Amino acid sequence: MTPTPLIFAATCDLAGKVRGKAFPADQLDKRLVRGVGWTPTNVLINCFDGIGESPFGALGDLLLIPDATAEVRVDFGAGPAEHFMLADIVTLEGKPWEFCTRSLLKSALHRLHRVSGVRLISAFEHEFQLKGKPAVDNQGFGREGFELQRALCETLVAALQRAGIDPDSIMKEYGPNQYEVVVGPDEGVRSADAAVILRELTRSAARSMGQKATFTPIRDVNSVGNGVHIHMSFINDDGKPVTYDENGACGMSQLTSAFSAGVLKYLENIIALTAPSVVSYERLTPHRWSAAYNNLGFRDREASLRVCPVTAKDPASIARQFNIEYRAAAAAACPHMALAAIVHAGCQGIEEGLVAPAPTEEDLSLLSPKTLAERGFVRLPKSLEAALEQFEANPLANGWFGKAFAPVYRAHKASEIAYLADMDTDARCAAYEETY
Numbered sequence: 001m002t003p004t005p006l007i008f009a010a011t012c013d014l015a016g017k018v019r020g021k022a023f024p025a026d027q028l029d030k031r032l033v034r035g036v037g038w039t040p041t042n043v044l045i046n047c048f049d050g051i052g053e054s055p056f057g058a059l060g061d062l063l064l065i066p067d068a069t070a071e072v073r074v075d076f077g078a079g080p081a082e083h084f085m086l087a088d089i090v091t092l093e094g095k096p097w098e099f100c101t102r103s104l105l106k107s108a109l110h111r112l113h114r115v116s117g118v119r120l121i122s123a124f125e126h127e128f129q130l131k132g133k134p135a136v137d138n139q140g141f142g143r144e145g146f147e148l149q150r151a152l153c154e155t156l157v158a159a160l161q162r163a164g165i166d167p168d169s170i171m172k173e174y175g176p177n178q179y180e181v182v183v184g185p186d187e188g189v190r191s192a193d194a195a196v197i198l199r200e201l202t203r204s205a206a207r208s209m210g211q212k213a214t215f216t217p218i219r220d221v222n223s224v225g226n227g228v229h230i231h232m233s234f235i236n237d238d239g240k241p242v243t244y245d246e247n248g249a250c251g252m253s254q255l256t257s258a259f260s261a262g263v264l265k266y267l268e269n270i271i272a273l274t275a276p277s278v279v280s281y282e283r284l285t286p287h288r289w290s291a292a293y294n295n296l297g298f299r300d301r302e303a304s305l306r307v308c309p310v311t312a313k314d315p316a317s318i319a320r321q322f323n324i325e326y327r328a329a330a331a332a333a334c335p336h337m338a339l340a341a342i343v344h345a346g347c348q349g350i351e352e353g354l355v356a357p358a359p360t361e362e363d364l365s366l367l368s369p370k371t372l373a374e375r376g377f378v379r380l381p382k383s384l385e386a387a388l389e390q391f392e393a394n395p396l397a398n399g400w401f402g403k404a405f406a407p408v409y410r411a412h413k414a415s416e417i418a419y420l421a422d423m424d425t426d427a428r429c430a431a432y433e434e435t436y
Helices: 023-033 040-044 101-116 143-148 150-164 190-208 253-267 267-274 314-321 335-351 368-375 383-391 395-399 404-422 425-435
Strands: 005-011 018-024 035-036 062-074 080-092 118-130 167-172 178-183 228-236 296-298 305-307 324-329
Touching: 005 062, 005 101, 018 023, 018 035, 018 080, 018 190, 023 062, 040 404, 040 425, 062 150, 062 305, 080 101, 080 190, 080 267, 101 118, 101 190, 101 404, 118 190, 118 335, 150 167, 150 178, 150 190, 178 190, 178 335, 190 335, 253 267, 253 335, 267 324, 267 335, 267 383, 267 395, 267 404, 296 335, 296 383, 305 404, 324 383, 335 383, 383 395, 383 404, 404 425
Parallel strands: 005 080, 296 305
Antiparallel strands: 005 018, 035 062, 062 080, 118 178, 118 228, 167 178, 228 324, 305 324
16 A cells, blocks of 8 residues: 655644644645644643643634745655644634734744834754763763764755755764754744754654664753753845944944843843743753843853854955844744744843843852842842742733733643742753653
8 A cells, every 4th residue: 555645733832842733745735725633732741741720611713824935845764754834823813823923923024024024033042951871971072982983973864955954064062972063143033943944853763774863951960961052143125134233342233232131131031932841941051051040141151141152254244144043942842932932031121221231141040139139130040930920920921921821821821830840950851851
């Protein structure tokens, strides 16, 4: 019997998991219009497949509408090709559903254009680890560590290219069996789509070679974590870069300064969306090259928001390369949801006419709470529970996503927290390693 090719219509949900439904490939034209059925309560499925308390119950119907611009078909050798399309969740009337993560990002990007006349260019860089014991120890950034996984790295890069994503680099990272993959920037929703696709293809490439990859925020609290860094810049409607100003502080244009100030001001209120796992807060601590305070850094990898270095020399190339980097994120977050939160915070900074603070040049963990407060810094939430409280406590920030969002997101995360309640830290890390 000849198998019937299937296409998987996929959504990256509030848990940062890719879920959906498959349909026969020869029905694609119809499905691009009519979609496939979906259920509202699915939004409450947490990363461990529990279901939070749902306001929808068994009621309601939705549609997953595949997006032809977000199609992936990659052959990893034996077996059928992997074929999926990212999709938007809409109501039966065809309107964006209020909990569709792609639609939430589109709304944030529309707001950015409305308040500033610019469009977002962004890129996600990811760290991941291969499960199991390293074949060779002491290979931080090592050539031998890379060569041991050259076949996997080359397969992954080929898969990304086949999916229309522009790979930038891949390397053996510092931690045990840890690798970093960087891709080129994309405009608008496409960069978040690319982040979802990258994670899925990384797992698939590893699986095709008998290995397992994990993007968990941290496997072992005595070792390194896995970060997600989101690089951002802006262009106007003519395609001209508007992120850089040679006369601006740290090279930031007035727009970039205001956007950055908004991100920093509301960082404690959005981190529950960008670092949404219980173990994320084991990683977001001082001296882990991650993020612990709402500070701006100039080429500083301990800062939550960093002004990145440029290698270009001529003014036009500098302007195109110049970008800022958000570092308080993890792959437990849906890329669309994380980017939407950052963009909304940046938009708020633009609307409020904020100015970015001076970059920090010292170890903020050595300062007293009084000194931090006097200088406008806060220690970011130290737990997911605290982060959720900060999100809910700010009606402006949670209002960016609609009135219904905050209680549903709280219920979703409450079920995740409850699942882990009786586990110690090691067991929690192991649980996230298996699911991400």
